[in-house]
Amino acid sequence: MNPPLLKLVILAERLAVCRLNTDAPIPDWAIGESFLSISRTRDELSVICEEHFVPQGVQASRGWRGFKIVGPLDLDLVGSLVSVAVPLAQSNIGILPVGTFETDYVLVRDRQLGDAIRALRFAGFKVVDTAS
Secondary structure (H helix, E strand, O other), X not given: OOOOOOEEEEOOOOEEEEEEOOOOOOOXXXXXXXXXXXXXXXXXXXXXXXXXXXOOOOOEEEEEEEEEEXXXXXXXXXXXXXXXXXXXXXXXXXXXXXXXXXXXXXEEEHHHHHHHHHHHHHOOOEEEEOOO
């Protein structure tokens, strides 16, 4: 059974995906007014936050935009992320997924945002732009 089509909200902010050493403390600049994700593994400390908070010299991939899947989503729900990822992959748009307790976010390159919106709307998703 396919999951129901979801509503997606476009985050207004440009995001950066930062890599720090695994033993680095969480930096003071890792704050978020609208989006912040921090993950530590044995290999790295990753910070995803609004691009303008990231200082020069930090290893970062800048220029990401986010789609919030409107939730809350049940943690046992199967297929919600895949239902969003497939039309983007079919349009040759790479993603960076981020999960939280209540929902999922899908990040795409800022330069591909327009194509991503078109692909998702064509697939039947309701895509809401908070900037408009």
